[in-house]
Amino acid sequence: MRQPVILLGKGEVSLAAADGDVLVEPEGSGLEGIEALLARSPRAAVVTSGGEEGFFRASLCLERDVKAVVLRRGAFAEAHEKELATRARSFGRELFVHDDRRGYERVRAGNERVQVGAPEVSAWEAAVRAAGRSKRAATIGLDVDVAWEEAAEAAEPLPMDAPVPGLSENLEEVAFTNGDKPVLYLVVPARSLDDVRARHPGAAMALARAEAFPLAVEGATGRRIEGASGEATVHVFFSTDPDLAARAASLWEQGSSRNAAAIGELLGYPPCCTAAFVALADRRNNAALVYVTAARTRALGASFHPLLDVAVRRVVPFTPCSFGCARAASAAARVVASLPRAQAEPLTRALARPVLYLDEARAVAFEGARIDGAAITFESARFLPAPAPLDSEGEFFARKLFGALFEGGGTLVVTDDAFEVRGASFTRRLGRTSPRLGVLLPFGGSSG
Numbered sequence: 525m526r527q528p529v530i531l532l533g534k535g536e537v538s539l540a541a542a543d544g545d546v547l548v549e550p551e552g553s554g555l556e557g558i559e560a561l562l563a564r565s566p567r568a569a570v571v572t573s574g575g576e577e578g579f580f581r582a583s584l585c586l587e588r589d590v591k592a593v594v595l596r597r598g599a600f601a602e603a604h605e606k607e608l609a610t611r612a613r614s615f616g617r618e619l620f621v622h623d624d625r626r627g628y629e630r631v632r633a634g635n636e637r638v639q640v641g642a643p644e645v646s647a648w649e650a651a652v653r654a655a656g657r658s659k660r661a662a663t664i665g666l667d668v669d670v671a672w673e674e675a676a677e678a679a680e681p682l683p684m685d686a687p688v689p690g691l692s693e694n695l696e697e698v699a700f701t702n703g704d705k706p707v708l709y710l711v712v713p714a715r716s717l718d719d720v721r722a723r724h725p726g727a728a729m730a731l732a733r734a735e736a737f738p739l740a741v742e743g744a745t746g747r748r749i750e751g752a753s754g755e756a757t758v759h760v761f762f763s764t765d766p767d768l769a770a771r772a773a774s775l776w777e778q779g780s781s782r783n784a785a786a787i788g789e790l791l792g793y794p795p796c797c798t799a800a801f802v803a804l805a806d807r808r809n810n811a812a813l814v815y816v817t818a819a820r821t822r823a824l825g826a827s828f829h830p831l832l833d834v835a836v837r838r839v840v841p842f843t844p845c846s847f848g849c850a851r852a853a854s855a856a857a858r859v860v861a862s863l864p865r866a867q868a869e870p871l872t873r874a875l876a877r878p879v880l881y882l883d884e885a886r887a888v889a890f891e892g893a894r895i896d897g898a899a900i901t902f903e904s905a906r907f908l909p910a911p912a913p914l915d916s917e918g919e920f921f922a923r924k925l926f927g928a929l930f931e932g933g934g935t936l937v938v939t940d941d942a943f944e945v946r947g948a949s950f951t952r953r954l955g956r957t958s959p960r961l962g963v964l965l966p967f968g969g970s971s972g
């Protein structure tokens with residue numbers, strides 16, 4: 525049987541030239557509907573919607589080896605077309621635009637990459653650099669005027685979220701011990717290498733570089749910066765097969781970015797997630813990855829699987845292709861299932877909460893929450909321990925600011941311009957400014 529052509533998105537398209545073997549994405553079928561079409565090994569995909577809906581559909585097809593991806597001419601912003609063409613080139617594929625009048629035309633890759641789904645990246649980087657490690661980092665993207673400054677000073681700080689007692693610092697090591705990963709990759713301070721090695725007595729170890737390098741983690745973005753400051757750090761690979769550990773270390777040494785697909789396979793990451801990661805314009809800003817994954821999840825009509833609530837805890841160490849990725853969720857489920865019940869149960873509860881995520885330093889989880897479209901009604905809020913925290917003064921100010929905003933519960937609505945919390949007798953409004961940080965991640969919470 526001839527491989528079909530698939531038609532993705534809502535836009536109108538004339539199929540005068542098609543010869544009957546065209547499969548159309550059923551409206552409202554979400555990611556499952558798209559996956560069902562991709563499972564038919566289509567020879568080509570025609571993407572009819574523009575915007576993020578179309579962008580992430582086209583990227584998904586390129587990542588899944590669809591030989592020809594065709595965009596409806598005029599449906600996409602030029603920068604998005606060029607970004608998709610760059611992605612096509614990196615997968616050895618070609619991208620076309622089409623309309624009935626002018627037919628097919630190949631799209632050329634651009635020089636500049638675009639991180640579709642992330643906040644304004646250059647404004648963001650500038651704000652992070654300007655704030656440095658100061659209290660100002662707590663207000664990036666927020667319009668904190670004198671009134672908010674005073675409200676924050678007067679407020680109780682938002683309570684820190686309680687840790688799950690006894691839970692491993694690094695759940696990736698749990699997955700490795702379970703036999704779910706051929707190779708375990710860790711970035712650890714050189715001084716704790718002996719301790720880490722002692723935790724994996726049956727495994728061979730390989731270092732990606734013989735010597736340790738100073739490494740600092742940038743607050744807010746979570747970007748790892750190698751250089752003059754920070755703690756001496758090593759990149760280390762463990763495997764019960766010494767050849768695999770050595771191979772992973774050598775691939776990393778030759779270029780962790782260039783070899784991301786091969787390394788992902790050795791680390792046991794789902795191929796769909798590795799391909800989506802390889803496709804990205806920029807893989808260094810960890811906070812941007814959360815935004816991109818959330819945008820892609822919404823664009824593809826996927827769900828937010830609670831076990832992939834990366835803002836509360838990274839149960840799997842890779843970036844899932846979407847928060848609804850079934851393979852990523854089942855990898856996370858295997859980790860949770862292997863934990864003692866006294867850890868698994870509180871962890872599962874903690875993960876199943878909606879989150880307002882700003883960056884790797886500032887995220888808030890909602891308790892007793894109900895999700896109603898774009899609004900979240902909640903009883904109370906908790907500040908989440910940060911993977912890349914601010915300094916203590918900055919973090920304390922962030923907690924007081926969010927304490928003032930979320931005190932007593934209410935309904936949170938996120939608009940382009942503000943975070944609004946409405947209660948029975950009040951409306952609080954905290955303005956948003958460039959680079960407009962803040963995305964609602966509707967994990968868990970009952971739907972209204």
Ligand SMILES: [Zn+2]
Pocket residue numbers: 794795796797798844845846849850851852
């Ligand atoms: Zn995936």
